[in-house]
Amino acid sequence: MSNLLEVKNLHVRVEDKEILQGVNLTIGEDETHVLMGPNGTGKSTFGYAVTGNPSYTVTEGQIIFKGEDITELAVNERAKRGIFLSFQNPLEVPGVTLSAFIRSALEQKTGERIRLFDFKKKLKETMELLNMDPSYAERDLNVGFSGGEKKKAEILQMLMLEPSLAILDETDSGLDVDAVKTVSNGIKIFKERCKGSLLIITHSTRILESLKVDVTHVMSGGYIVKEGGADLVNQINECGFESLCKNCNENCPARGN
Ligand SMILES: Nc1ncnc2c1ncn2[C@@H]1O[C@H](COP(=O)(O)OP(=O)(O)O)[C@@H](O)[C@H]1O
Numbered sequence: 001m002s003n004l005l006e007v008k009n010l011h012v013r014v015e016d017k018e019i020l021q022g023v024n025l026t027i028g029e030d031e032t033h034v035l036m037g038p039n040g041t042g043k044s045t046f047g048y049a050v051t052g053n054p055s056y057t058v059t060e061g062q063i064i065f066k067g068e069d070i071t072e073l074a075v076n077e078r079a080k081r082g083i084f085l086s087f088q089n090p091l092e093v094p095g096v097t098l099s100a101f102i103r104s105a106l107e108q109k110t111g112e113r114i115r116l117f118d119f120k121k122k123l124k125e126t127m128e129l130l131n132m133d134p135s136y137a138e139r140d141l142n143v144g145f146s147g148g149e150k151k152k153a154e155i156l157q158m159l160m161l162e163p164s165l166a167i168l169d170e171t172d173s174g175l176d177v178d179a180v181k182t183v184s185n186g187i188k189i190f191k192e193r194c195k196g197s198l199l200i201i202t203h204s205t206r207i208l209e210s211l212k213v214d215v216t217h218v219m220s221g222g223y224i225v226k227e228g229g230a231d232l233v234n235q236i237n238e239c240g241f242e243s244l245c246k247n248c249n250e251n252c253p254a255r256g257n
């Protein structure tokens, strides 16, 4: 299967600090990847760098998406090509309703006007799938939304925009069991409906329970230190990141090498 995203030797600086120090990571089409690692290790930085946030400067390396070098492209150009990032802490945008925000993002992505009737219909159906109260569509984006509603709003955006690559940054953190279920259901719908690829940044196994994970990457200190299959997530949760399992038994696939 051809590669959707190919990140090669990525070095990223934030302010004066080099956070990513040579990350290599490849995601194929229609694949689900998990990115784990201790706090402050550069996982969110990686998400921001791939989506093109200008605060994150690429000092070395390349980001190739669908065979095109996008390292220098602006955020909106990357979004047009099908990259989506769900933020760890979604921004509040007073004065712009959730509905208007999504419609505008969709029009920017496709470069075409979308009939209001068609848009509203799809929005309503998708909100129903996510158990979202329809009144949220006409509320200002994320303003006064609970943590769970903010995360649902992000999943709603993903389902409406149908990106080829969605990066979900701790979309499950701080959610109760029901909200995690809704989010993970939304991710499943995304896989079925859009056949897109996912990079899920998480510490939790709950959100992954109903998903087929293809590859797990472990980041530490700005590098990918370990890669494996779906079972690596469980092993990491059992053994911790610290020594990548130096202390557990030799059959553990997460054991450092
Ligand atoms: N916008 C920023 N300004 C200053 N420092 C940042 C910024 N974003 C990230 N960092 C720093 O980069 C490091 C990695 O952060 P981050 O990518 O958020 O880690 P993770 O998501 O793995 O917890 C941390 O030391 C953090 O303080």
Ligand SMILES: [Mg+2]
Pocket (backbone or CB within 6 Å): 043, 044, 045, 088, 169, 170
């Ligand atoms: Mg983070």
